[in-house]
Amino acid sequence: MTTFTVPIDNGDSVRIAEEESQRTLYPYVTGTSIVAIKYKDGVLMASDMGGSYGSTLRYKNIERVKAIGKHSLLGASGEISDFQEILRYLDELTLNDNMWDDGNSLGPKEIHNYLTRVMYNRRNKFNPLWNTLVLGGVKNGKSYLGMVSMIGVSFEDDHVATGFGNHLARPILRDEWHADLSFEDGVKLLEKCMRVLLYRDRSAINKLQIAKITEEGVTVSQPYSLKTFWEFSSFHNPTAGAEGSW
Amino acid sequence: MFRNQYDTDVTTWSPTGRLFQVEYAMEAVKQGSAAIGLRSRSHVVLACVNKAQSELSSHQRKIFKVDDHIGVAIAGLTADGRVLSRYMRSESINHSFTYESPLPVGRLVVHLADKAQVCTQRSWKRPYGVGLLVGGLDESGAHLYYNCPSGNYFEYQAFAIGSRSQAAKTYLERKFESFQESSKEDLIKDAIMAIRETLQGETLKSSLCTVSVLGVDEPFHFLDQESIQKVIDTFEKVPEEEEDAGEGEAEPEAAPGAAGTGEQGGSGDQDVAPMEI
Numbered sequence: 380m381t382t383f384t385v386p387i388d389n390g391d392s393v394r395i396a397e398e399e400s401q402r403t404l405y406p407y408v409t410g411t412s413i414v415a416i417k418y419k420d421g422v423l424m425a426s427d428m429g430g431s432y433g434s435t436l437r438y439k440n441i442e443r444v445k446a447i448g449k450h451s452l453l454g455a456s457g458e459i460s461d462f463q464e465i466l467r468y469l470d471e472l473t474l475n476d477n478m479w480d481d482g483n484s485l486g487p488k489e490i491h492n493y494l495t496r497v498m499y500n501r502r503n504k505f506n507p508l509w510n511t512l513v514l515g516g517v518k519n520g521k522s523y524l525g526m527v528s529m530i531g532v533s534f535e536d537d538h539v540a541t542g543f544g545n546h547l548a549r550p551i552l553r554d555e556w557h558a559d560l561s562f563e564d565g566v567k568l569l570e571k572c573m574r575v576l577l578y579r580d581r582s583a584i585n586k587l588q589i590a591k592i593t594e595e596g597v598t599v600s601q602p603y604s605l606k607t608f609w610e611f612s613s614f615h616n617p618t619a620g621a622e623g624s625w
Numbered sequence: 626m627f628r629n630q631y632d633t634d635v636t637t638w639s640p641t642g643r644l645f646q647v648e649y650a651m652e653a654v655k656q657g658s659a660a661i662g663l664r665s666r667s668h669v670v671l672a673c674v675n676k677a678q679s680e681l682s683s684h685q686r687k688i689f690k691v692d693d694h695i696g697v698a699i700a701g702l703t704a705d706g707r708v709l710s711r712y713m714r715s716e717s718i719n720h721s722f723t724y725e726s727p728l729p730v731g732r733l734v735v736h737l738a739d740k741a742q743v744c745t746q747r748s749w750k751r752p753y754g755v756g757l758l759v760g761g762l763d764e765s766g767a768h769l770y771y772n773c774p775s776g777n778y779f780e781y782q783a784f785a786i787g788s789r790s791q792a793a794k795t796y797l798e799r800k801f802e803s804f805q806e807s808s809k810e811d812l813i814k815d816a817i818m819a820i821r822e823t824l825q826g827e828t829l830k831s832s833l834c835t836v837s838v839l840g841v842d843e844p845f846h847f848l849d850q851e852s853i854q855k856v857i858d859t860f861e862k863v864p865e866e867e868e869d870a871g872e873g874e875a876e877p878e879a880a881p882g883a884a885g886t887g888e889q890g891g892s893g894d895q896d897v898a899p900m901e902i
Binding site for chain 2: 491
């Protein structure tokens with residue numbers, strides 16, 4: 380069993396055990412990849428609706444992309460309960476921002492940096508929020524897309540992906556993304572990435588949502604499925620090249 | 626104002642609903658040397674009269690940079706002003722650090738006002754004895770605010786505080802309607818002319834005033850002596866009715882010694898009219 384020795388008053392071993400159990404050690408219910416791109420009018424973000432419990436695809440109706448304030452979208456992979464906690468923090472933040480009622484509002488850049496501070500500080504206390512977050516938004520005509528990991532690594536880019544998306548989707552995006560994609564082309568590109576993830580990521584399910592954010596606001600699509608093709612000839616006799624295997 | 630039995634504590638109301646200690650704090654602001662602020666849609670200019678304790682000492686700093694997009698000019702107890710400037714810098718930098726974005730000046734002045742209000746409601750504290758002219762930017766452009774020891778704050782197109790500020794205010798009242806659309810250069814000129822009003826007879830020299838500017842796409846900075854003198858030269862050449870005869874000719878540096886009577890600026894401000902701010 381791996382334990383960290385947290386240097387506190389050594390006389391009370393019961394208290395040490397309690398403190399250990401308060402920290403996040405491993406995730407339980409997790410979401411898989413998020414893929415997001417900047418396009419002509421703003422940002423598009425795609426995710427499936429699955430929540431895995433280890434290797435079981437247990438929950439199939441989890442929204443992993445949410446609108447934040449007027450100008451931003453937040454997508455998360457990793458521990459779902461930590462994502463809900465983050466949504467509560469952001470709720471408080473945007474509420475206080477609205478209460479000022481002074482014509483100033485938090486844009487995607489501010490929220491991204493706030494989240495970076497939160498994630499990094501939690502990591503420093505050895506109690507991370509077990510998520511990789513994607514923050515996209517539009518404010519005053521400028522699109523913004525950034526990412527924060529559970530250890531506080533944070534950056535901006537024209538296209539981002541989390542988890543398996545980094546390995547399977549980013550190469551496609553590096554080849555095929557270009558500035559000023561139309562909405563239709565953007566969706567097609569995201570669907571291409573999501574299809575590859577569906578085929579190859581074991582924790583992906585075939586029920587996805589694509590969210591769009593523009594200067595006008597946020598729209599999250601209804602859940603839908605991708606068409607898949609399983610009739611490849613090699614699937615008919617998969618062991619043709621290696622007799623005896625399964 | 627005269628002494629009365631309700632003015633010992635800040636936590637004592639008078640029967641007419643006044644807090645005298647707070648009002649006395651506002652008097653302290655009127656004793657400080659003048660500070661002036663003006664703003665246009667995109668720029669804010671803060672200017673002040675340099676006052677020195679004696680001829681031997683250097684003058685006190687009255688304008689502080691809070692951030693690239695916020696500056697503050699103070700009048701009154703400069704020690705209180707220094708402490709509050711440090712608070713403002715701290716708030717500003719903490720916001721920048723967390724959000725990577727400049728703190729909107731409107732929110733900063735509310736924090737400042739709330740801080741001042743606390744001192745009007747604790748028996749073991751005293752109100753800050755300094756008035757602050759805060760100029761800064763937020764999403765909707767340039768703003769100028771005045772923060773009072775009472776914990777109130779107001780937004781202004783142009784304002785002046787400190788001794789003989791009424792003269793400057795009279796000048797500003799005549800011209801403020803044009804400020805919103807003014808160019809930066811005109812705004813600076815108006816600020817220096819307003820400073821001249823508070824000097825009431827003393828020759829206006831660049832060594833007597835400090836001027837600072839900030840704007841959209843222009844971080845807070847001070848104007849150097851040369852630039853100020855250049856602006857002074859543009860209007861000191863034109864003799865106006867208010868000016869004393871014999872002053873204000875076309876000399877680039879004002880003649881020393883011939884500055885006339887009333888040379889001292891700082892001490893003995895009993896001639897300050899008890900005006901309402």
